[in-house]
Amino acid sequence: MKEDFLHYIWQHQYFDKTDLQTEEGETITVLRPGHRNSDAGPDFLDARLQIGEVEWNGPVEIHLRASDWLRHQHQTDKKYDQVILHVVYTADKNIERTNGSLIPALALAPRIDLALVHAYVNLVEQESATLLPCAVLLPQVPMITRTMMVERALLERVEQKADAVAALHEQLGADWEATAYHTLAAGFGFKKNTEPLARLAKALPLSVVRRHRHEARQLEALVFGQAGFLAETEATAADEYVQELRREYEFLRHKYQLAAAALPAHEWNFLRLRPANFPTVRLAQLVAVLHARPVLFSPLLTAPDVRTLEHFFSAPVPTYWRGHYQPGRPGKVPALGRSSLHLLVANVAVPLRVAYARYVGQPELIESAVALLEHLPAEHNHLTELYEAVGFTHQSAADSQGLLALSRAYCQSRQCLRCSIGTRILQQNVVVG
Structure with missing residues (x-):
């Protein structure tokens, strides 16, 4: 049995209250069990009890065994001196406050139906x-x-x-466009690579992305360079595309002092992923959206339906990445599938809309955001x-x-x-x- 069970029993008063008494024989009448305390301190606050001839208002503490009071070190914590009743499953020990006064105890073991x-x-x-x-x-x-x-x-x-x-x-300083950029990047991680993509968004600020959004090669160089995928290897030694991106990236990383924040390639997860889900493929799909969509937040917020959002996420991928799963490794790559598009709707558009709705105090926007899920x-x-x-x-x-x-x-x-x-x-x- 766990302590939560006794919390549940006390909260709903699911025990036999006939001739209810403390361990010392004083009559107990529960006028109000109190409310659960989610912070530090006794388990229930603002309880109202009559013990003997006296009516008490205050906290109630609950343990499986009375001796758990000592095991939890409550005897040295003055917050617990205000406890008016110690509710336990088994009363195996008398418990005192820090001033030596006895805390009334109620044992529930014989009162809960088996x-x-x-x-x-x-x-x-x-x-x-x-x-x-x-x-x-x-x-x-x-x-x-x-x-x-x-x-x-x-x-x-x-x-x-x-x-x-x-x-x-x-x-991000209450910047919704930057928030949309970071949320979008993490969304393209599709769980396995959510964390490194979230870190990539921090390593490549939106201010830099905006300056080079119109130049596809520069944007690709920034994204793949900061992700750590442009280092020269045997597979890329003769790959002209990768060499071009590397040259662009070398210039841009010095210009914007990006090197210190770049991710190493080994932090990306490829294990147990199909090639179409490789992080390199997802990065190319993210680049496509960043290149094709001059504004991110407004379309994600105002798109009237799922189909419009599918279109937003379905930008044409750079030509190289239609025929390569990794730098220097060719293979035909399928377009972003509908199931992936729907995950982006659920994990990017919906949370953004709900967060914004709460920020501006428009609960009707929350309903419309959740309704998107009902149409997927x-x-x-x-x-x-x-x-x-x-x-x-x-x-x-x-x-x-x-x-x-x-x-x-x-x-x-x-x-x-x-x-x-x-x-x-x-x-x-x-x-x-």
Whole structure:
């Protein structure tokens, strides 16, 4: 059993309150359990209790064993002197404040119905290999509860991405065009190379990109040079295109003092990637967008539909990169696929719009941004298939994003007590006095 379970029990008062007493025999009446504290300090704040003849207002601390108070070093922290009740599963020790006064304790072990404990154990404490711990119990959960939880997980995922964009916007001096550039660059990393592409955007400022956006060769030289792909190798020794880019880059890196920020080639991930997903190919596709689109933020913000955004991301790739996967290594390269275009919509356009909507205080823009996901086809992978197999709706990218968020934020980490589906299952086993 984890402490979170007792937090859940106390928050919802799922225990027998008949003849409720402290370990010292004083009567307890819970007038208000308080609210969860997400910061440092006691677990619940602003509780209201009557203990004996006295009414108390203050924090409540919760542990599996009373002795955990000492293990967590609360006996030396004056923040905990204000605790009015110590709620525990097992009261194995009397606990005192720093001034020596006894803290009233309530032991819940004999007051929680065993059926609820067993349901919790079956739901949360299964083997880690069980990716969806509630699968066999889902028939107990109405479809509306499942749907609303997936929608909640989706919105949390979108908000998290928007938080990252908002932080970037602040770092860049509240410049939305620069924010769009950095977000676009990271988006072309397609997960495996998101981090190095984000660092490349820092290594190659938008101010430099703007000055050379119209000259394709110079822009290619800047991007591939700062990415570390223009060093002379056996494969590129006789490659005229690479030699030309290297000459351009040598001049430009000195002009703008870029050398110190350049990335080494070994930081890019090629392992287990198909050639069409190589970072060199993605860089060429990013160059194409930067060359073809004089403005980034406004079109990403105002595009009326998915098709317009697909067009924005589908700029013609430099000729060399239609026939090379890496510098000096030829091979026919397919154009950016629709699934990749849709990932760019989901990971670039949507978070940018949500971050901007929050910045200007226009919640209707958030709804329209999320609606873009509803017009994208569903993604299919082993995780979404797992949820589909047990009856979850999966018809659009909004469903896909919601299911992935549900898996990563709740199911894989066994956060069932924070999930509406998990709490609904537990509620079927609640019997309180």
